[in-house]
Structures are given as C-alpha cells and as structure tokens.
Amino acid sequence: MRRSFKxxxxxxxxxxxxxxxxxxxHRELYNAALEHWRTAYRKAGVTVRYGDQSGxxxxxxxxxxxxxxxxxxxxxxxxxxxxxKAFGAFFKRVRQGRAPGFPRFKGRGWFDTVxxxxxxxxxxxxxxxxxxxxxxxxxxxxGHVRVHQHRTVRGRVKTISAxxxxxxxxxxxxxxxxxxxxxxxxxxxxxxxxxxxxxxxTSDGGQVANPRHLAxxxxxxxxxxxDLARKKRGGRRRRKAVVGVAALHAKVRRQRLDGAHKAAxxxxxxxxxxxxxxxxxxxxxxxxxxxxxxxxxxxCARCGHCAKDNRPTQAEFRCTACGHVAxxxxxxxxxxxxxxxxxxxxxxxxxxxxxxxxxRRSHERSDSCDGCxxxxxTIATHxxxxxxxxxx
Numbered sequence: 001m002r003r004s005f006k007x008x009x010x011x012x013x014x015x016x017x018x019x020x021x022x023x024x025x026h027r028e029l030y031n032a033a034l035e036h037w038r039t040a041y042r043k044a045g046v047t048v049r050y051g052d053q054s055g056x057x058x059x060x061x062x063x064x065x066x067x068x069x070x071x072x073x074x075x076x077x078x079x080x081x082x083x084x085k086a087f088g089a090f091f092k093r094v095r096q097g098r099a100p101g102f103p104r105f106k107g108r109g110w111f112d113t114v115x116x117x118x119x120x121x122x123x124x125x126x127x128x129x130x131x132x133x134x135x136x137x138x139x140x141x142x143g144h145v146r147v148h149q150h151r152t153v154r155g156r157v158k159t160i161s162a163x164x165x166x167x168x169x170x171x172x173x174x175x176x177x178x179x180x181x182x183x184x185x186x187x188x189x190x191x192x193x194x195x196x197x198x199x200x201x202t203s204d205g206g207q208v209a210n211p212r213h214l215a216x217x218x219x220x221x222x223x224x225x226x227d228l229a230r231k232k233r234g235g236r237r238r239r240k241a242v243v244g245v246a247a248l249h250a251k252v253r254r255q256r257l258d259g260a261h262k263a264a265x266x267x268x269x270x271x272x273x274x275x276x277x278x279x280x281x282x283x284x285x286x287x288x289x290x291x292x293x294x295x296x297x298x299x300c301a302r303c304g305h306c307a308k309d310n311r312p313t314q315a316e317f318r319c320t321a322c323g324h325v326a327x328x329x330x331x332x333x334x335x336x337x338x339x340x341x342x343x344x345x346x347x348x349x350x351x352x353x354x355x356x357x358x359x360r361r362s363h364e365r366s367d368s369c370d371g372c373x374x375x376x377x378t379i380a381t382h383x384x385x386x387x388x389x390x391x392x
Contacts, residue, residue: 072122191337
C-alpha cells in the first residue's frame with residue numbers, strides 16, 4: 001500500500017530563501033524545456049523527448065555550477081519528467097477528441113513543488129537521527145531543514161517533495177509498503193447525498209452540518225481585501241497585503257480539508273457499503289458504489305414520481321403525486337442507496353454468469369501466474385474485486 005505524509009517545515013531565513021531559489025530555478029528549467037520543445041517542433045518538425053533534454057541537462061549544469069548545478073540532478077530530471085507527462089496527457093486528450101489543453105508556461109505562483117524521486121539521492125529523510133527531539137530532512141543545496149513531525153511515518157520513504165503554500169513550506173513523503181489496516185465489518189449500508197444545507201446526509205437520516213468556514217472568515221477577509229485594494233501596485237506594502245489575503249484563504253482551505261477528511265473517516269468506519277453520487281470520491285477502504293446523480297433529488301423515494309416541483313425549497317421535499325414529505329437530502333440519499341444496491345446486484349449477477357467463461361479461458365491462455373494458476377487477465381479482475389471498489 002502506498003501513502004503520503006505531509007509535514008510543516010521550519011526553515012531558517014537562509015533556508016527559506018534557498019527553498020524559494022530552488023523552486024524558481026526549477027520553474028525556469030520547466031519553461032526553458034517547454035520553449036525548447038515548441039521551437040524544435042515549430043521550426044524543424046522534430047519532437048523532443050525526455051531523454052534528449054535530460055542528456056542536455058548535464059552540459060547545462062556543468063556550464064552553470066553556481067546556478068542549476070547547485071541543485072540535485074535527480075530533482076531536475078523529475079521536473080523534465082513532469083513536462084513529459086504533461087505532453088503525454090495532451091496527446092492522449094487529442095486522441096480521445098477532448099479539449100487538448102496544450103502545456104503552458106509556469107508563471108510565478110503556478111510552480112510551487114520540487115520533487116526528489118528517491119530518498120538518498122539529493123535528499124535524505126530523518127537526516128539527523130541522533131537528535132533527541134527534532135526531525136530533519138536534508139535537501140541538496142538547502143541543508144538540514146527542521147520538520148514539524150506530528151505523526152509517525154510508516155512504510156519505506158520513496159520520494160520526497162518540498163511544497164510552498166503561501167508563506168509556508170511543507171515536505172511531502174510518498175511511502176511504499178505501508179501496512180494496511182482492515183476495518184471491522186459493521187453490517188451497515190448507506191446512501192449519501194452531498195448538498196448545501198447539510199454537508200452530507202445519509203439515507204438513515206443522519207446529517208453532517210456544513211461548517212461554512214468561508215462565512216466565518218468573511219469579515220476578516222473583506223477587511224484584508226479592502227486594505228489590499230488601497231495599496232499601490234508593485235510596492236512592498238502591497239506584497240505584504242497579498243500575503244495576508246492568501247493566508248486567510250489558505251486557512252479556510254485547510255479547515256475545509258480537515259472537516260472533509262474527518263467526515264469521510266466517520267462514514268467509512270460506520271458503513272460497509274457506501275453509495276454516493278458520481279462526484280469523484282476517492283476510495284477510502286470500504287465498498288463504494290458511484291451512481292448517476294440525475295434526478296435523485298427530484299424523485300420521490302416512496303412512489304418514484306419525478307418532477308421539479310417536488311422540491312419547493314433547498315431543504316424540503318414534498319411529492320406532488322403522493323404527498324410524501326421529507327427532508328430533501330434524506331429523500332435523495334434513499335434514492336441513491338436504492339440505485340446503488342440495484343447496480344451492485346446487477347454487477348454481481350453479471351460476474352457470476354461470466355465466471356465459467358473466465359475459468360475456461362484461464363486454462364487456454366499461456367500467460368499464467370505460477371502463484372495462483374490463473375491468467376494475467378483473471379488476476380487483474382481478481383485484484384479489482386478484492387480492492388472492494390465498484391464504480392458504475
């Protein structure tokens with residue numbers, strides 16, 4: 001299992017300046033590589049590959065030891081891979097007939113992360129294990145930066161990233177071989193509806209209140225924005241005011257993320273099967289079934305009548321056909337649960353019908369796995385089933 005851990009960095013003033021310079025140099029490298037790609041294709045019709053640019057990077061570093069040469073070669077390769085992935089995604093969208101979205105140059109404020117792809121290569125987690133109380137991470141060209149480690153890191157550290165959010169710096173660890181912690185079965189199922197009046201409403205009537213963090217900070221934010229509007233562009237005071245506004249927005253963002261994680265964790269611990277609207281919810285360890293949200297808030301959970309007039313207000317549901325009255329989000333959650341369980345039953349029936357064919361094919365194919373005796377395709381199907389995620 002792979003998992004990420006994010007910790008606040010406590011850099012000194014010199015280290016903070018070095019971190020900013022590191023990010024800026026990687027941003028300029030990204031933009032230069034993008035310009036190289038565009039120019040080569042426009043003038044010569046040549047497509048530049050990651051390997052070509054990585055080879056040229058060695059000569060650039062040798063000619064600029066005090067600039068690009070002071071940072072980790074691996075982190076700069078990761079920046080070039082980032083551009084290569086952006087082009088890969090661009091060409092994929094073109095083939096699929098979607099809006100292409102050609103890779104763009106990164107301006108200041110749009111490139112805030114530098115990645116070191118391997119612990120020990122230009123970076124080192126827990127670089128001073130002899131320190132009795134503090135944890136440090138060593139980054140090439142920056143030094144040993146103190147980390148506010150508020151929880152234990154599990155698994156094996158694979159990659160290390162430094163990320164800037166406003167005036168704060170964070171380190172993000174991507175760890176492999178993190179032991180999984182299976183949850184005990186609860187025997188409960190629920191449909192959930194995400195709304196405005198309540199953040200989440202379950203089909204059994206439970207509700208998670210919407211804390212409205214932005215509204216709670218609205219007065220302070222309005223004062224900060226008025227102060228920003230009065231400052232002269234390009235001045236030091238305006239930059240300071242911009243930092244103040246960004247800090248307030250960042251606090252609201254952190255509050256929202258914290259509340260969302262806690263609400264999701266409570267639902268995952270309480271229910272074995274969770275049916276939700278298809279709004280890109282990430283698998284949280286239980287069985288998730290995504291259903292089409294169309295008309296779930298307009299259809300009556302009692303008689304099935306669907307009409308716009310069934311929902312006179314945001315919070316009230318009143319069926320115009322049978323007179324059923326309920327909270328609108330509870331009614332929608334019941335509809336979501338029913339639709340999800342029906343799709344689940346249909347998927348299980350289809351799987352049972354296809355199992356004899358899969359077993360026959362497993363003996364016919366030669367690309368088998370000695371550990372389980374099944375074909376590679378059957379193994380992949382088995383892995384998807386064992387992951388306990390149904391996405392319909």
